[in-house]
Amino acid sequence: MASRMFIRSKSIAFNTLRTYSSSTKLVDVSINDKTGIATVTMQRPPVNSLNLELLTELNGALQDLGSKKIKGAILTSSLKTIFSAGLDILEMYKPKPERASAFWTSLQDTWLTLYSTPYPTVAAINGHSPAGGCLLSLACEYRIMVNNYTIGLNETKLGIVAPFWFVASMKNVISHRESELALTSGRLYKTDEALKVGLIDETAENKDDALAKAEKFFARFDAVNPIARLLTKQELRGETIKELEDRKQEDLDRFVGFLMLPAVQKGLDVYLQALKKKQ
Numbered sequence: 001m002a003s004r005m006f007i008r009s010k011s012i013a014f015n016t017l018r019t020y021s022s023s024t025k026l027v028d029v030s031i032n033d034k035t036g037i038a039t040v041t042m043q044r045p046p047v048n049s050l051n052l053e054l055l056t057e058l059n060g061a062l063q064d065l066g067s068k069k070i071k072g073a074i075l076t077s078s079l080k081t082i083f084s085a086g087l088d089i090l091e092m093y094k095p096k097p098e099r100a101s102a103f104w105t106s107l108q109d110t111w112l113t114l115y116s117t118p119y120p121t122v123a124a125i126n127g128h129s130p131a132g133g134c135l136l137s138l139a140c141e142y143r144i145m146v147n148n149y150t151i152g153l154n155e156t157k158l159g160i161v162a163p164f165w166f167v168a169s170m171k172n173v174i175s176h177r178e179s180e181l182a183l184t185s186g187r188l189y190k191t192d193e194a195l196k197v198g199l200i201d202e203t204a205e206n207k208d209d210a211l212a213k214a215e216k217f218f219a220r221f222d223a224v225n226p227i228a229r230l231l232t233k234q235e236l237r238g239e240t241i242k243e244l245e246d247r248k249q250e251d252l253d254r255f256v257g258f259l260m261l262p263a264v265q266k267g268l269d270v271y272l273q274a275l276k277k278k279q
């Protein structure tokens with residue numbers, strides 16, 4: 001894990017800043033050449049649910065940024081009211097085992113990349129952010145959320161169990177007690193409630209406000225040595241990263257095994273039907 005971060009920190013030092021814009025079907029990346037801030041935008045309508053393809057593109061984009069000299073990266077969504085609806089339930093419902101394995105591995109890899117970026121990260125949460133959406137924002141260093149949306153790890157509401165690294169991501173941000181209360185009940189917090197427990201760091205009026213506040217967050221590091229900053233981040237996050245790296249295969253096997261349980265499939269079926277009936 002130490003090498004994961006350190007090699008990247010060396011590579012950014014030798015590159016020069018340039019205007020950059022790259023858009024794949026599901027992820028848009030642009031770097032503002034004046035501020036040096038990258039904006040990574042998920043764009044998979046209708047709800048940015050995280051399927052294999054979106055996760056693969058997102059991981060690739062975040063890794064590419066590691067070789068560029070950027071001041072920081074903002075993760076956000078192109079959708080008006082949704083940051084991300086979390087994992088694509090259709091990836092877990094009646095899955096083919098090979099696809100389920102590739103899907104979960106891509107989630108593990110994306111989280112590892114985002115949790116350990118050499119550059120500072122902000123989630124500009126411009127809409128609802130349940131489950132996997134919350135996980136992505138927890139992997140960022142700072143969370144700014146637009147008012148009147150919801151965020152949280154609501155896995156138990158779907159009859160599924162948040163894996164240890166989802167739980168650790170939460171516990172590294174809010175208290176153990178609050179995590180226990182939230183995770184066991186599958187609580188989704190409204191923006192103002194999330195601020196009160198520290199799940200988010202700031203609220204925003206709208207997406208533009210969130211982006212402006214993200215820029216101010218990055219400015220905190222103007223007078224900070226970047227290597228000292230990175231090594232400190234590594235010190236704080238290293239244990240959690242190492243645990244997933246060490247237990248990656250075990251975690252994958254548990255996920256695939258869990259999905260094959262009839263009771264889990266039944267729970268997902270009921271949840272999917274309820275989502276569709278909502279309209």
Ligand SMILES: CCCCCCCC/C=C/C=C/CC(=O)SCCNC(=O)CCNC(=O)[C@H](O)C(C)(C)COP(=O)(O)OP(=O)(O)OC[C@H]1O[C@@H](n2cnc3c(N)ncnc32)[C@H](O)[C@@H]1OP(=O)(O)O
Nearest residue numbers: 049085086087088089128130131132161254255258275276
């Ligand atoms: C013993 C230890 C074992 C450990 C093993 C590991 C266990 C496995 C772990 C898995 C972890 C999973 C984490 C997750 O992320 S699960 C996903 C959780 N997500 C949700 O609960 C969100 C569900 N969606 C919503 O609440 C809403 O859609 C919302 C995001 C608030 C948006 O609302 P709205 O704007 O009103 O949009 P609609 O609800 O009408 O949705 C539009 C269409 O999109 C479909 N949809 C919504 N969310 C998902 C999703 N996550 N995946 C797939 N599809 C989704 C919805 O059904 C609508 O479809 P359609 O138009 O066809 O009706």
